């Protein structure tokens with residue numbers, strides 16, 4: 001893939017059969033590009049204290065800690081738990097389908113812990129070392145103290161807690177790049193990528209890997225608000241949100257259907273609202289599109 005991309009052929013139009021073979025080369029090229037771009041930019045927002053605080057309250061906050069008004073979109077709370085529940089709703093334990101789950105872009109880990117209610121082997125992976133360290137601390141202690149921003153420099157101290165009934169030792173957290181996943185992960189019965197694809201530098205490299213990561217009969221859940229942003233993804237690598245050279249709109253969902261279709265059946269797609277608290281009075285309300293894919297048999 002590296003040489004093809006280097007020659008300027010638009011790899012959106014290349015179909016995938018030799019996917020697994022290309023992983024090594026694709027990884028190398030995307031890693032190199034990404035490191036260079038990261039150096040230039042110096043700061044990964046997901047390493048900052050502000051984002052850590054926003055994600056801790058997003059994942060573990062009690063309803064009144066996130067949304068203190070008696071009005072507002074309550075059905076947008078607990079998004080990471082609803083993501084895990086959607087995986088579990090579609091996963092059918094069956095001989096040959098590994099009872100293992102993989103949460104890619106796990107952030108501070110709530111979905112991974114929820115998946116550990118059912119699976120005794122859950123891997124959470126994130127690019128942010130700070131997020132992975134936080135997951136490991138939650139795994140060790142079951143709780144973590146943090147503060148949220150209310151107004152300017154004024155904060156409130158909170159504690160994030162993993163439900164006591166969850167076996168935290170069933171989880172394992174690693175730092176890594178979703179566009180260049182380790183080769184030795186094995187296969188999974190459930191793979192979750194929640195609000196990840198529009199944050200990736202090379203989202204096609206990620207999609208190409210899904211066919212061999214999800215075991216036949218296994219489930220892949222992708223949620224995305226399809227907010228394609230130049231700060232995360234160069235235009236030529238976008239999955240959607242642009243007009244092609246014939247002037248036709250290309251959406252993220254269209255590209256998912258085209259890229260995953262040869263290997264997966266689309267079994268469900270739903271709207272999933274979520275609510276991210278920034279300060280006491282400023283919040284993000286977003287509706288992600290969740291698509292559920294079942295890996296075809298080989």
Ligand SMILES: C[S@@+](CC[C@H](N)C(=O)[O-])C[C@H]1O[C@@H](n2cnc3c(N)ncnc32)[C@H](O)[C@@H]1O
Pocket residue numbers: 046080104105106107108125126127128131176177178179193194195196199200201
């Ligand atoms: C919008 S957040 C979503 C987090 C979580 N899945 C959720 O739903 O709350 C995107 C996450 O993807 C991670 N991420 C960004 N680029 C990544 C990459 N190349 N590989 C792995 N994780 C990445 C970020 O660090 C962040 O935790």
Ligand SMILES: *[C@@H]1O[C@H](CO)[C@@H](O)[C@H](O)[C@H]1NC(C)=O
Pocket residue numbers: 141143144145159
């Ligand atoms: C968390 O904060 C509480 C006070 O709110 C304190 O009693 C406790 O020791 C702290 N725990 C850790 C692990 O820092």
